[in-house]
Amino acid sequence: MxxxxxxxxxxxxxxxxxxxxxxxxxxxxxxxxxxxxxxxxxxxxxxxxxxxxxxxxxxxxxxxxxxxxxxxxxxxxxxxxxxxxxxxxxxxxxxxxxxxxxxxxxxxxxxxxxxxxxxxxxxxxxxxxxxxxxxxxxxxxxxxxxxxxxxxxxxxxxxxxxxxxxxxxxxxxxxxxxxxxxxRVDLRGKISAGRDKFAVTGFNQYALPVNGLGVFDSDWGTVSRKRPTCGTDTDRAAACSTDTYEVSVRHGRVTTVGTEPGTGAIARDTVVLVGREQGAETLRQFEVGERVRVDYDLVPDTRMxxxxxxxxxxxxxxxxxxxxxxxxxxxxxxxxxxxxxxxxxxxxxxxxxxxxxxxxxxxxxxxxxxxxxxxxxxxxxxxxxxxxxxxxxxxxxxxxxxxxxxxxxxxxxxxxxxxx
Structure with missing residues:
Protein backbone atom coordinates (compact mmCIF):
# COMPACT_ATOMS: atom_id res chain seq x y z
CA MET A 1 0.00 0.00 0.00
CA ARG A 184 -12.42 20.63 -9.42
CA VAL A 185 -10.85 17.76 -7.52
CA ASP A 186 -10.57 14.32 -9.13
CA LEU A 187 -9.36 10.97 -7.90
CA ARG A 188 -6.20 9.48 -9.34
CA GLY A 189 -5.33 5.95 -8.31
CA LYS A 190 -4.18 2.51 -9.39
CA ILE A 191 -3.70 -0.99 -8.04
CA SER A 192 -0.57 -2.83 -9.12
CA ALA A 193 -0.18 -6.59 -8.89
CA GLY A 194 2.93 -7.83 -10.70
CA ARG A 195 2.76 -6.41 -14.20
CA ASP A 196 -1.00 -5.86 -14.01
CA LYS A 197 -2.41 -2.43 -13.20
CA PHE A 198 -6.04 -1.57 -12.47
CA ALA A 199 -7.66 1.84 -12.13
CA VAL A 200 -9.09 2.97 -8.80
CA THR A 201 -12.46 4.66 -9.39
CA GLY A 202 -13.61 5.33 -5.84
CA PHE A 203 -12.22 6.44 -2.49
CA ASN A 204 -14.19 6.46 0.78
CA GLN A 205 -17.43 7.30 -1.04
CA TYR A 206 -20.97 6.04 -0.51
CA ALA A 207 -21.48 5.22 -4.20
CA LEU A 208 -19.03 3.58 -6.59
CA PRO A 209 -19.47 3.88 -10.34
CA VAL A 210 -20.84 0.84 -12.14
CA ASN A 211 -17.99 -1.63 -12.79
CA GLY A 212 -15.98 0.36 -10.27
CA LEU A 213 -13.21 -0.51 -7.85
CA GLY A 214 -13.00 1.55 -4.69
CA VAL A 215 -10.50 2.04 -1.86
CA PHE A 216 -11.63 2.41 1.75
CA ASP A 217 -9.20 3.31 4.51
CA SER A 218 -9.31 4.12 8.22
CA ASP A 219 -10.91 7.53 7.56
CA TRP A 220 -14.11 5.81 6.37
CA GLY A 221 -15.22 4.72 9.84
CA THR A 222 -17.17 1.68 10.95
CA VAL A 223 -20.24 1.86 8.68
CA SER A 224 -20.96 -1.01 6.28
CA ARG A 225 -19.39 -0.79 2.82
CA LYS A 226 -22.53 -2.26 1.20
CA ARG A 227 -24.10 1.07 0.16
CA PRO A 228 -21.23 1.93 -2.23
CA THR A 229 -22.27 -1.03 -4.40
CA CYS A 230 -25.90 0.18 -4.73
CA GLY A 231 -27.55 2.29 -7.43
CA THR A 232 -26.12 3.18 -10.82
CA ASP A 233 -24.33 6.15 -12.31
CA THR A 234 -27.69 7.61 -13.37
CA ASP A 235 -30.17 6.16 -10.84
CA ARG A 236 -29.54 6.50 -7.12
CA ALA A 237 -32.61 4.33 -6.40
CA ALA A 238 -31.48 1.32 -8.44
CA ALA A 239 -30.93 -1.98 -6.66
CA CYS A 240 -27.63 -2.97 -5.11
CA SER A 241 -25.25 -4.95 -7.27
CA THR A 242 -25.34 -8.71 -6.82
CA ASP A 243 -21.82 -9.01 -8.23
CA THR A 244 -19.42 -7.72 -5.57
CA TYR A 245 -16.08 -8.67 -4.05
CA GLU A 246 -13.87 -7.32 -1.27
CA VAL A 247 -10.14 -7.64 -0.60
CA SER A 248 -8.15 -6.39 2.39
CA VAL A 249 -4.53 -5.34 1.91
CA ARG A 250 -2.15 -4.86 4.84
CA HIS A 251 1.45 -3.73 4.43
CA GLY A 252 1.21 -4.46 0.70
CA ARG A 253 -0.11 -8.01 0.95
CA VAL A 254 -3.61 -9.42 0.57
CA THR A 255 -4.86 -10.62 3.95
CA THR A 256 -8.54 -11.49 3.37
CA VAL A 257 -10.99 -11.90 0.48
CA GLY A 258 -14.77 -12.17 0.42
CA THR A 259 -17.84 -11.89 -1.78
CA GLU A 260 -19.74 -9.37 0.37
CA PRO A 261 -18.66 -5.86 1.41
CA GLY A 262 -17.89 -5.84 5.11
CA THR A 263 -18.34 -3.54 8.06
CA GLY A 264 -16.34 -2.32 11.05
CA ALA A 265 -13.25 -0.21 11.58
CA ILE A 266 -10.32 -0.42 9.16
CA ALA A 267 -6.85 -0.44 10.71
CA ARG A 268 -4.54 2.43 9.79
CA ASP A 269 -2.09 0.05 8.13
CA THR A 270 -4.82 -1.55 6.00
CA VAL A 271 -6.92 -0.63 2.99
CA VAL A 272 -10.05 -2.44 1.84
CA LEU A 273 -10.76 -2.78 -1.88
CA VAL A 274 -14.42 -3.09 -2.90
CA GLY A 275 -15.42 -3.96 -6.45
CA ARG A 276 -18.72 -4.22 -8.28
CA GLU A 277 -19.32 -5.93 -11.66
CA GLN A 278 -16.05 -5.62 -13.59
CA GLY A 279 -14.34 -4.31 -10.49
CA ALA A 280 -15.42 -7.44 -8.62
CA GLU A 281 -14.06 -9.60 -11.42
CA THR A 282 -10.71 -7.83 -11.11
CA LEU A 283 -10.52 -8.45 -7.37
CA ARG A 284 -11.30 -12.15 -7.75
CA GLN A 285 -7.85 -12.52 -9.32
CA PHE A 286 -6.12 -11.70 -6.03
CA GLU A 287 -5.09 -14.40 -3.58
CA VAL A 288 -4.28 -14.21 0.11
CA GLY A 289 -0.58 -13.49 0.54
CA GLU A 290 -0.21 -11.89 -2.88
CA ARG A 291 1.78 -8.66 -3.03
CA VAL A 292 -0.36 -5.69 -4.11
CA ARG A 293 0.46 -2.00 -4.30
CA VAL A 294 -2.36 0.54 -3.89
CA ASP A 295 -1.87 4.20 -4.84
CA TYR A 296 -4.57 6.89 -4.55
CA ASP A 297 -4.67 10.63 -4.29
CA LEU A 298 -7.00 13.58 -4.86
CA VAL A 299 -5.75 15.91 -7.59
CA PRO A 300 -7.12 19.48 -8.01
CA ASP A 301 -7.18 21.23 -11.36
CA THR A 302 -5.04 23.96 -9.83
CA ARG A 303 -1.31 23.92 -9.11
CA MET A 304 -1.86 25.08 -5.55
Missing part, protein backbone atom coordinates in the same frame (compact mmCIF):
# COMPACT_ATOMS: atom_id res chain seq x y z
CA UNK A 2 1.39 3.38 -0.92
CA UNK A 3 -0.95 6.20 -0.01
CA UNK A 4 0.48 9.64 -0.70
CA UNK A 5 -0.85 10.76 2.67
CA UNK A 6 -0.02 14.34 3.45
CA UNK A 7 0.46 15.59 6.99
CA UNK A 8 -2.87 16.24 8.80
CA UNK A 9 -3.47 17.54 6.06
CA UNK A 10 -34.72 35.07 -10.60
CA UNK A 11 -33.12 38.30 -12.00
CA UNK A 12 -36.22 40.40 -11.32
CA UNK A 13 -35.99 39.74 -7.62
CA UNK A 14 -32.37 40.86 -7.61
CA UNK A 15 -33.49 44.35 -8.49
CA UNK A 16 -35.03 44.55 -5.03
CA UNK A 17 -31.48 44.56 -3.79
CA UNK A 18 -29.62 43.53 -0.69
CA UNK A 19 -30.62 45.36 2.47
CA UNK A 20 -27.90 44.95 5.07
CA UNK A 21 -29.24 45.85 8.49
CA UNK A 22 -27.61 45.81 11.90
CA UNK A 23 -29.87 43.67 14.05
CA UNK A 24 -27.84 43.85 17.25
CA UNK A 25 -25.97 46.85 18.60
CA UNK A 26 -22.82 44.76 18.99
CA UNK A 27 -22.51 44.27 15.23
CA UNK A 28 -20.60 46.77 13.09
CA UNK A 29 -22.31 48.70 10.34
CA UNK A 30 -21.98 47.04 6.96
CA UNK A 31 -20.21 48.84 4.15
CA UNK A 32 -21.64 48.95 0.64
CA UNK A 33 -20.95 45.94 -1.61
CA UNK A 34 -17.55 46.02 -3.26
CA UNK A 35 -17.30 44.08 -6.54
CA UNK A 36 -13.51 44.23 -6.56
CA UNK A 37 -13.26 41.79 -3.68
CA UNK A 38 -11.11 44.09 -1.55
CA UNK A 39 -11.82 44.68 2.12
CA UNK A 40 -15.39 45.85 2.77
CA UNK A 41 -15.58 45.38 6.52
CA UNK A 42 -13.40 47.54 8.77
CA UNK A 43 -13.47 44.82 11.45
CA UNK A 44 -11.73 42.24 9.27
CA UNK A 45 -9.45 44.86 7.72
CA UNK A 46 -7.95 45.82 11.11
CA UNK A 47 -4.41 45.09 12.25
CA UNK A 48 -3.65 41.36 12.71
CA UNK A 49 -4.07 41.31 16.50
CA UNK A 50 -6.77 43.95 16.82
CA UNK A 51 -10.20 43.24 18.27
CA UNK A 52 -12.93 45.64 17.18
CA UNK A 53 -16.65 45.78 18.07
CA UNK A 54 -18.47 42.88 16.46
CA UNK A 55 -15.35 40.76 15.99
CA UNK A 56 -15.26 37.14 17.10
CA UNK A 57 -11.48 37.19 16.85
CA UNK A 58 -8.91 39.26 14.97
CA UNK A 59 -9.80 38.91 11.29
CA UNK A 60 -13.18 37.24 11.91
CA UNK A 61 -16.54 39.03 12.18
CA UNK A 62 -20.14 37.97 12.44
CA UNK A 63 -23.19 40.02 11.53
CA UNK A 64 -26.80 39.57 10.55
CA UNK A 65 -28.32 40.90 7.35
CA UNK A 66 -31.60 40.86 5.48
CA UNK A 67 -32.42 40.66 1.81
CA UNK A 68 -35.60 41.94 0.19
CA UNK A 69 -37.02 39.53 -2.38
CA UNK A 70 -40.31 39.13 -4.23
CA UNK A 71 -41.29 36.54 -1.60
CA UNK A 72 -40.57 38.82 1.36
CA UNK A 73 -37.67 39.87 3.55
CA UNK A 74 -35.16 37.09 4.11
CA UNK A 75 -32.96 37.19 7.25
CA UNK A 76 -29.46 35.82 7.01
CA UNK A 77 -26.21 35.38 8.91
CA UNK A 78 -22.70 36.16 7.70
CA UNK A 79 -19.24 35.29 8.97
CA UNK A 80 -16.49 37.17 7.13
CA UNK A 81 -12.89 35.99 7.37
CA UNK A 82 -9.72 37.85 6.47
CA UNK A 83 -7.46 35.05 5.24
CA UNK A 84 -4.49 37.44 5.28
CA UNK A 85 -4.60 37.61 9.07
CA UNK A 86 -1.87 35.32 10.45
CA UNK A 87 -3.96 34.58 13.53
CA UNK A 88 -6.75 33.01 11.44
CA UNK A 89 -6.96 29.53 9.92
CA UNK A 90 -9.77 27.69 8.16
CA UNK A 91 -10.26 23.93 7.95
CA UNK A 92 -12.82 21.22 7.32
CA UNK A 93 -14.76 20.05 10.35
CA UNK A 94 -15.73 16.38 10.60
CA UNK A 95 -17.15 14.09 13.30
CA UNK A 96 -13.98 11.99 13.09
CA UNK A 97 -14.96 9.71 10.21
CA UNK A 98 -16.17 10.13 6.64
CA UNK A 99 -19.20 7.91 7.24
CA UNK A 100 -20.46 9.70 10.36
CA UNK A 101 -22.55 12.72 11.31
CA UNK A 102 -22.76 15.15 14.22
CA UNK A 103 -24.32 18.60 14.82
CA UNK A 104 -22.10 21.39 13.53
CA UNK A 105 -21.99 22.99 17.00
CA UNK A 106 -20.51 19.77 18.39
CA UNK A 107 -17.96 19.57 15.59
CA UNK A 108 -17.02 23.23 16.16
CA UNK A 109 -16.68 22.85 19.93
CA UNK A 110 -14.57 19.71 19.56
CA UNK A 111 -12.06 21.69 17.48
CA UNK A 112 -12.44 25.04 19.33
CA UNK A 113 -13.61 26.86 16.21
CA UNK A 114 -14.76 30.46 16.62
CA UNK A 115 -17.24 30.09 13.74
CA UNK A 116 -18.57 27.38 11.47
CA UNK A 117 -21.24 26.49 8.93
CA UNK A 118 -22.46 23.11 7.73
CA UNK A 119 -20.88 21.74 4.58
CA UNK A 120 -21.66 19.38 1.73
CA UNK A 121 -24.84 17.51 0.80
CA UNK A 122 -24.74 13.90 1.97
CA UNK A 123 -26.21 10.40 1.93
CA UNK A 124 -29.16 11.23 4.17
CA UNK A 125 -31.37 8.29 3.18
CA UNK A 126 -31.32 5.03 1.25
CA UNK A 127 -34.07 3.63 -0.93
CA UNK A 128 -32.53 0.16 -0.96
CA UNK A 129 -34.14 -1.95 1.76
CA UNK A 130 -31.84 -3.08 4.53
CA UNK A 131 -28.89 -0.94 3.45
CA UNK A 132 -27.27 1.22 6.10
CA UNK A 133 -27.29 4.99 5.60
CA UNK A 134 -23.66 6.10 5.54
CA UNK A 135 -24.08 9.82 6.24
CA UNK A 136 -21.10 10.37 3.93
CA UNK A 137 -20.78 13.58 1.92
CA UNK A 138 -21.35 13.82 -1.84
CA UNK A 139 -18.21 15.60 -2.98
CA UNK A 140 -14.48 15.51 -2.28
CA UNK A 141 -13.24 16.33 1.21
CA UNK A 142 -9.78 17.51 2.29
CA UNK A 143 -8.97 18.36 5.91
CA UNK A 144 -5.62 19.56 7.20
CA UNK A 145 -4.09 18.70 3.78
CA UNK A 146 -5.25 15.11 4.25
CA UNK A 147 -7.41 13.58 1.50
CA UNK A 148 -10.54 12.12 3.12
CA UNK A 149 -12.79 11.11 0.21
CA UNK A 150 -13.57 11.49 -3.49
CA UNK A 151 -16.82 12.42 -5.24
CA UNK A 152 -19.72 10.08 -5.99
CA UNK A 153 -21.10 9.85 -9.56
CA UNK A 154 -23.34 12.78 -10.50
CA UNK A 155 -26.42 10.56 -10.67
CA UNK A 156 -25.90 9.38 -7.09
CA UNK A 157 -25.81 12.79 -5.45
CA UNK A 158 -28.30 14.35 -3.05
CA UNK A 159 -29.42 17.99 -3.36
CA UNK A 160 -30.86 20.30 -6.04
CA UNK A 161 -30.02 19.70 -9.69
CA UNK A 162 -26.51 20.67 -10.75
CA UNK A 163 -26.09 23.76 -12.93
CA UNK A 164 -24.81 23.01 -16.45
CA UNK A 165 -21.06 22.41 -16.58
CA UNK A 166 -20.70 21.55 -12.90
CA UNK A 167 -20.22 18.18 -11.20
CA UNK A 168 -19.87 16.46 -7.85
CA UNK A 169 -16.11 17.01 -8.12
CA UNK A 170 -16.42 20.79 -7.64
CA UNK A 171 -15.12 22.22 -4.36
CA UNK A 172 -14.44 25.42 -2.49
CA UNK A 173 -11.32 25.49 -0.41
CA UNK A 174 -8.29 27.37 0.84
CA UNK A 175 -4.86 26.60 -0.58
CA UNK A 176 -1.51 26.46 1.16
CA UNK A 177 -1.08 30.03 -0.12
CA UNK A 178 -3.97 31.07 2.21
CA UNK A 179 -6.17 32.05 -0.74
CA UNK A 180 -9.68 30.75 -1.22
CA UNK A 181 -10.71 29.40 -4.61
CA UNK A 182 -13.10 27.17 -6.50
CA UNK A 183 -11.66 24.12 -8.23
CA UNK A 305 -2.52 22.24 -3.04
CA UNK A 306 -5.51 22.66 -0.77
CA UNK A 307 -5.24 22.98 2.98
CA UNK A 308 -8.93 22.18 3.11
CA UNK A 309 -11.69 21.67 0.55
CA UNK A 310 -15.39 20.90 0.76
CA UNK A 311 -17.80 19.74 -1.93
CA UNK A 312 -20.50 22.11 -3.17
CA UNK A 313 -21.81 23.16 -6.55
CA UNK A 314 -20.73 26.52 -7.97
CA UNK A 315 -23.34 29.27 -8.19
CA UNK A 316 -21.12 32.32 -8.69
CA UNK A 317 -17.94 32.58 -10.73
CA UNK A 318 -15.92 35.72 -11.57
CA UNK A 319 -18.67 37.89 -10.17
CA UNK A 320 -21.47 36.43 -12.31
CA UNK A 321 -24.14 33.86 -11.38
CA UNK A 322 -23.85 30.64 -13.35
CA UNK A 323 -26.33 30.04 -16.15
CA UNK A 324 -29.31 27.85 -15.36
CA UNK A 325 -29.60 28.55 -11.64
CA UNK A 326 -33.06 27.94 -10.14
CA UNK A 327 -34.87 31.26 -9.87
CA UNK A 328 -38.21 29.91 -8.62
CA UNK A 329 -37.77 27.64 -5.60
CA UNK A 330 -37.12 29.52 -2.37
CA UNK A 331 -35.60 27.53 0.49
CA UNK A 332 -33.29 27.80 3.47
CA UNK A 333 -29.72 27.79 2.14
CA UNK A 334 -26.08 27.66 3.20
CA UNK A 335 -23.28 28.98 1.00
CA UNK A 336 -19.61 29.90 1.04
CA UNK A 337 -17.80 32.38 -1.17
CA UNK A 338 -14.44 34.02 -1.71
CA UNK A 339 -13.40 37.46 -2.90
CA UNK A 340 -11.84 38.07 -6.31
CA UNK A 341 -8.34 38.02 -4.83
CA UNK A 342 -9.08 34.95 -2.71
CA UNK A 343 -8.15 36.80 0.48
CA UNK A 344 -11.65 36.95 2.03
CA UNK A 345 -13.98 34.10 2.88
CA UNK A 346 -17.73 34.56 3.30
CA UNK A 347 -19.87 32.00 5.15
CA UNK A 348 -23.63 32.51 4.85
CA UNK A 349 -26.67 30.78 6.34
CA UNK A 350 -30.20 31.84 5.43
CA UNK A 351 -32.38 31.86 8.52
CA UNK A 352 -35.11 29.25 8.79
CA UNK A 353 -37.48 31.85 10.20
CA UNK A 354 -37.81 33.53 6.79
CA UNK A 355 -39.17 32.55 3.36
CA UNK A 356 -35.79 31.47 2.03
CA UNK A 357 -33.89 32.29 -1.16
CA UNK A 358 -33.82 30.83 -4.64
CA UNK A 359 -30.40 29.58 -5.72
CA UNK A 360 -30.11 32.52 -8.11
CA UNK A 361 -30.89 34.96 -5.29
CA UNK A 362 -28.35 33.16 -3.13
CA UNK A 363 -25.68 33.76 -5.77
CA UNK A 364 -26.64 37.43 -6.03
CA UNK A 365 -26.60 37.76 -2.25
CA UNK A 366 -23.05 36.39 -2.04
CA UNK A 367 -21.98 38.75 -4.82
CA UNK A 368 -23.51 41.75 -3.04
CA UNK A 369 -21.79 40.78 0.19
CA UNK A 370 -18.40 40.88 -1.57
CA UNK A 371 -17.82 37.40 -3.02
CA UNK A 372 -16.69 36.90 -6.61
CA UNK A 373 -17.06 33.11 -6.54
CA UNK A 374 -19.31 30.94 -4.38
CA UNK A 375 -20.78 27.46 -3.90
CA UNK A 376 -24.14 26.27 -2.64
CA UNK A 377 -23.82 23.97 0.36
CA UNK A 378 -26.43 21.74 1.99
CA UNK A 379 -29.53 23.67 3.01
CA UNK A 380 -32.94 23.10 4.53
CA UNK A 381 -32.74 21.40 7.90
CA UNK A 382 -28.95 21.20 7.60
CA UNK A 383 -28.37 24.97 7.43
CA UNK A 384 -26.56 25.97 10.61
CA UNK A 385 -24.17 28.79 11.46
CA UNK A 386 -22.45 28.95 14.85
CA UNK A 387 -20.09 31.46 16.45
CA UNK A 388 -18.27 32.33 19.66
CA UNK A 389 -15.78 34.98 20.66
CA UNK A 390 -12.32 33.85 21.70
CA UNK A 391 -13.36 34.46 25.31
CA UNK A 392 -16.44 32.23 25.13
CA UNK A 393 -16.23 28.55 26.12
CA UNK A 394 -18.64 27.25 23.46
CA UNK A 395 -20.34 28.28 20.23
CA UNK A 396 -23.94 29.46 19.88
CA UNK A 397 -26.26 28.60 17.01
CA UNK A 398 -27.03 31.94 15.38
CA UNK A 399 -29.71 30.97 12.88
CA UNK A 400 -33.04 29.24 13.42
CA UNK A 401 -32.65 25.76 11.87
CA UNK A 402 -35.72 25.06 9.76
CA UNK A 403 -36.28 21.69 11.44
CA UNK A 404 -36.41 23.29 14.88
CA UNK A 405 -33.10 21.74 15.97
CA UNK A 406 -29.64 21.10 14.57
CA UNK A 407 -29.38 18.26 12.07
CA UNK A 408 -26.33 16.01 12.32
CA UNK A 409 -24.14 16.56 9.25
CA UNK A 410 -20.95 14.95 7.89
CA UNK A 411 -18.77 18.04 7.65
CA UNK A 412 -18.54 21.81 7.84
CA UNK A 413 -16.25 24.77 7.37
CA UNK A 414 -14.55 25.82 10.59
CA UNK A 415 -12.79 29.11 11.36
CA UNK A 416 -10.07 29.12 14.00
CA UNK A 417 -8.11 31.75 15.92
CA UNK A 418 -4.67 31.27 17.42
CA UNK A 419 -5.91 33.32 20.38
CA UNK A 420 -8.16 30.50 21.59
Missing amino acids: NRSKRPRRALASSALGLVLAVLTTANPAVAAPNPTGTATNPATAAAPGALVPGALAPGVTYREFSRATAGGTVPGHLVEVDLRNPLVTVDLLTPGAVAARAPISQQANNRRAVAAVNGDFFNISNVQAGVEVTGSAVGPAIAGRDDLKAAVPNGQRFGPGLPPGTSTSDVLGVGVDRRGRLA PFTFAVGGFPILRDGAPLAGLDARTAAVRTAAGVSADGRRLYLVAVDGAGPGLTILDLALTLRDLGAASAVNLDGGGSSTLVTRTVADPAVQVRNHPSGGAERPVPNGIGVFSRLG
